[in-house]
């Protein structure tokens with residue numbers, strides 16, 4: 001472990017100084033594209049401004065014989081595209097044990113390092129993987145004369161990675177965030193789902209047998225599907241919050257099931273994630289909507305802040321107790337709303353309107369108000 005005194009020192013002579021705080025630019029939707037797919041790649045320039053992050057994927061989902069074409073394609077797209085202020089450029093490089101990753105890193109940093117905001121590293125097992133990437137990036141940045149450090153995002157998709165999640169999150173000042181990788185994680189853990197993210201009808205709890213009924217065990221009983229990913233997302237969120245970095249849901253592979261996709265994204269948002277991946281254009285709007293606070297939540301948060309005056313003590317609002325702690329929850333909501341509104345004019349307009357009112361004629365406030373808009 002590095003001494004805290006050395007933690008923010010560059011790892012190579014001439015490399016840019018590490019950031020002491022991760023920039024909190026909006027990243028509700030990390031949109032994946034395959035730079036080796038000419039049709040998909042051609043759509044990228046027009047997507048600037050419509051997604052928070054465009055991610056050129058070089059790893060899984062890119063065929064082995066297209067790995068070099070994907071790398072070359074990403075360089076060409078990055079050079080030819082102005083990403084403006086509202087869309088970041090990220091990449092997902094191949095895994096650290098693959099034959100491609102060294103060329104991925106050396107090519108991308110030297111050719112388009114000035115355009116790349118974040119490098120997503122798959123299948124991270126422990127802090128040692130981040131240390132390797134950290135030093136290599138510093139060397140490559142120094143060689144390329146970069147003045148801004150490229151950040152690193154790790155995918156949590158092995159059992160060992162989950163076991164080491166806190167150490168990974170704190171391994172480097174480059175760490176920007178973590179994403180859940182439910183497909184590889186399921187395989188690595190020997191889970192018995194073959195889905196890419198989402199729930200499973202077999203993972204459920206069942207209502208107790210009804211009393212006083214013959215053959216009660218076989219009587220009709222309600223079942224409730226449970227969330228396979230709750231434990232991992234909650235661990236990831238805690239690790240990220242502890243280290244001041246950001247947590248993300250990952251892929252939802254059932255592209256056609258936009259309703260379940262929205263549910264999974266919302267669970268992640270409520271648990272503390274700031275964004276998710278989108279694999280297909282149809283998931284973009286869902287992600288942007290779910291990971292932006294509702295107008296009702298924002299209005300309610302403002303009412304609590306106003307009612308709490310100097311921020312101490314307890315007050316009653318709509319029959320509910322509010323105090324210092326719920327004030328802090330409301331401040332989380334408002335900070336996020338302000339941050340998103342700063343780069344999204346539609347949200348700025350939405351949040352400027354105050355739908356809630358103290359006579360109950362507007363939004364109903366808090367999680368209930370949001371829920372009313374969520375239930376489909």
Ligand SMILES: CC(=O)SCCNC(=O)CCNC(=O)[C@H](O)C(C)(C)COP(=O)(O)OP(=O)(O)OC[C@H]1O[C@@H](n2cnc3c(N)ncnc32)[C@H](O)[C@@H]1OP(=O)(O)O
Pocket residue numbers: 032033034039040043057060061183184196251255278279280281
């Ligand atoms: C477990 C993991 O590692 S997940 C991360 C890795 N996986 C990925 O990155 C997958 C990315 N997504 C894709 O490859 C594709 O969306 C697929 C294969 C899932 C589906 O692709 P298609 O069969 O072409 O879908 P579909 O026919 O609905 O596409 C509709 C249009 O959207 C375009 N499109 C599809 N996905 C994307 C995308 N990610 N970005 C931009 N455009 C896209 C298609 O080119 C098509 O364009 P067209 O109307 O001009 O013909």
Ligand SMILES: O=CC(=O)O
Pocket residue numbers: 060122155157180181182183184185196250251
């Ligand atoms: O890379 C993502 C995953 O789910 O695996």
Ligand SMILES: [Mg+2]
Pocket residue numbers: 060122157181183184
């Ligand atoms: Mg994976």
